[in-house]
Amino acid sequence: MAIKLRGILSFCFLTLLLGGYFFNIKFELLSFGTFYPAIFFIIFLGSLNQINYKNNNGDLLFVVMPIYLAVIVAIISFVINSPDADYFLVGALFIMATVGLSSFGFFEAFSRMNSQVLLVAVIFVLVLNAILMILMFVSPQFQLAYQSILSDVSFQIFGGGESALESMYRFRMIGASGFASYSTGFTQCIGLFFLAVYYFITERKLDLIFLAVSVLLIISALLSARSSFLGILLWGIFCLIFFRWRFLSIFAGAFALVVILFMSLIALMDTDGAEFFSKWLFDLFVSGASSESLAESIQMLETPFWDAGVLGFSRWFGDLGYDYFRSADVGFIRLILAGGIGTLLLVVLHFILIGLFFFAGNSSVFFRVLYIFLMIYLFAIMFKGAIIFDFFAFDFLVLMLCWVSRKNKKLVA
Secondary structure: OHHHHHHHHHHHHHHHHHHHHHHOOOEOOOOOOOHHHHHHHHHHHHHHHHOOOOOOHHHHHHHHHHHHHHHHHHHHHHHHHOOOOOOHHHHHHHHHHHHHHHHHHHHHHHOOOOOHHHHHHHHHHHHHHHHHHHHHHHOHHHHHHHHOOEOOHHHHHOOOHHHHOOOHHHHOOOOOOOOOOHHHHHHHHHHHHHHHHHHHHHOOOOOHHHHHHHHHHHHHHHHHOOOHHHHHHHHHHHHHHHHOHHHHHHHHHHHHHHHHHHHHHHHHOOHHHHHHHHHHHHHHHHHHHHOHHHHHHHHHOOOOOHHHOOOOOOOOEOOOOOOEHHHOOOHHHHHHHHHHHHHHHHHHHHHHHHHHHHHHHOOOHHHHHHHHHHHHHHHHHOOOOOHHHHOOHHHHHHHHHHHHHHHOOOOOO
């Protein structure tokens, strides 16, 4: 009984840490978000347990080393470009590297008995966020009640209270963080891949639970961003490769449910809201190449960056403090402007070395193909924004999948 209670409490603590890390929830009563306390505990617990977890520590240091080298490049860039430089890139890369280095120890600390608990915790957190997003979307009263306990700046810009919910911007003010964007959609789509991994390593047949969780994650992803269509497509192809005909029936059911639920959501809106949301969601399919959002994304590729050189300008933000340097929205360009070509190449090298974990550390084709699909998704979304920093936990989650794959070497697909 005591062991079971300890397991439940450990799982609850794990989900709280992951939720705080994923969404950086900023409560009104606190002067800080949940991100920094979460990474403090992750680094502390991971480092504490790293002494006992000796397997693959050398490999992990080798994988993370390019990010530490990128930190050095960013520091040199900061010194050269001072006093006009900002320290965002230095801090972001250092957190990314340090969390990565302590990750295996952290994973081992929470799953000595069962490696699947990590997957379940990630899926559970994202499902809770999906439910919260849907409730806030359909119920302005619930949305107002939840937003009232957050110190979300975007909510206050529109006056706070009911006045903030009268604008179409209210469709953005959903989810655990109080604001949903492309990074939220990316996060929810990553949850779909984690769901597939869980069913693969447990060798469970795809069932109604898989269907229900998939529908929740798909809906929440689409409520967040239209770029989620790409993540859902990649997930569908990936599952079709490994689950074959079993997945087809599930996907057909999920597609039907998603369509029905979206039609129901739109029917519950007022005329202006329904028209705005429908146009926003299906703009790319209706307008095609003439889509306004697509045109804006293509225009962003014209942002000048070749003068950044090897070290960059050490500028992540613009003169206003909340805008991006040179108004760059494309993640690759933003990274080059801040840290130069040198930083970009080191970050790319880091993810290539993670690939060696997947290809050399496990004989399963499943995990090798999984890595390829995740990198395709990452590469595509980096044209939308700097997702490796907008969703800090991505690197952490990819390392988690590395660790899970090595714990399940017996699985061969």
